Amino acid sequence: FCDRSRDCQAVYWLDAAQRLEAKNSQALSDRGEANARLGEDALAKKDYDAALAADPNNSSAHFRRAIWYEGQQKLPQALADFDAAIKLNDKDAEALGYRGKLYARLCRNDKAIADFTAAIKVDPTRVWPFVQRGTLYQSMSKYPEAIADFTTLATRYPKSTDYLELRADALAKSGNLVDAIKDFDEIIKLNPELKSAVTRRAALAKELKG
Numbered sequence: 683f684c685d686r687s688r689d690c691q692a693v694y695w696l697d698a699a700q701r702l703e704a705k706n707s708q709a710l711s712d713r714g715e716a717n718a719r720l721g722e723d724a725l726a727k728k729d730y731d732a733a734l735a736a737d738p739n740n741s742s743a744h745f746r747r748a749i750w751y752e753g754q755q756k757l758p759q760a761l762a763d764f765d766a767a768i769k770l771n772d773k774d775a776e777a778l779g780y781r782g783k784l785y786a787r788l789c790r791n792d793k794a795i796a797d798f799t800a801a802i803k804v805d806p807t808r809v810w811p812f813v814q815r816g817t818l819y820q821s822m823s824k825y826p827e828a829i830a831d832f833t834t835l836a837t838r839y840p841k842s843t844d845y846l847e848l849r850a851d852a853l854a855k856s857g858n859l860v861d862a863i864k865d866f867d868e869i870i871k872l873n874p875e876l877k878s879a880v881t882r883r884a885a886l887a888k889e890l891k892g
Contacts, residue, residue: 689716707737715746718753726750741770745777752784760784775801779811786818794818809835816848825856836865843869843876850882859890 683692696713699706714729730747733740748763764781768774782797798815801808816831832849839845850865866883869876 684712684716687719689719692716693720705732705736707733707740707743710736711740711743711746714743714750718746718750723750723754739770741767741774741777744770745774745780748777749780752780757784757788761788772800773804775804775808775811778804779814782811782814786814791818791822813848816852820852820855823855825852828852829856841872843872843879846872847879854886859886862886863890 683689683695693713693716696709696716699709700713703709710729710733714726714733717723717729718726727747727750730743730750733743734747737743744763744767748760748767751757751760751763761781761784764777764784767777768781771777778797778801782794782801785791785794785797795815795818798811798818801811802815812831812835816828816835819825819828819831829849829852832845832852835845836842836849846865846869850862850869853859853862853865863883863886866879866886869879870883873879
């Protein structure tokens with residue numbers, strides 16, 4: 683039920699589990715997540731706290747409470763829980779990604795880059811760490827690094843226009859209009875109906891000519 687986001691049913695059975703074993707940390711953490719999705723914030727927080735009281739080394743409970751804290755705009759508490767989750771399991775790519783995004787939100791860009799890089803090392807096949815890191819590099823005007831990340835994905839998925847478009851945008855912002863136009867040519871070849879690509883290419887061609 684939890685996996686299928688059928689949260690009312692999940693809470694019903696997790697209540698039963700809690701009656702059988704009141705200090706089952708994982709059951710409490712699971713119920714906290716279900717309650718959080720149901721908008722029962724007070725109950726969710728109570729469950730997360732109880733889960734960690736029962737087992738302070740429950741990394742998933744730290745991670746879930748961190749997400750809950752961030753949703754409540756309690757960013758220092760969220761960061762502390764992400765830290766705890768990653769200290770307990772430094773191979774948790776998802777926790778590294780969430781903390782990286784929080785660091786970026788806090789303008790602690792070097793730490794965000796480090797987390798996205800760590801997530802890539804844990805699992806180089808994942809897409810989102812390259813997107814997150816490349817997008818952050820671009821916002822920092824580190825265009826070669828951004829282009830390298832988007833190139834990794836464009837090479838891995840040559841039939842996808844998404845990563846070509848990300849790279850084209852980074853190339854254009856770096857001043858490399860010629861290669862940006864080449865990427866838009868490839869995008870249009872893959873999807874001739876993508877009007878935004880046609881418009882963007884035309885604008886870049888006009889800028890290059892000027």
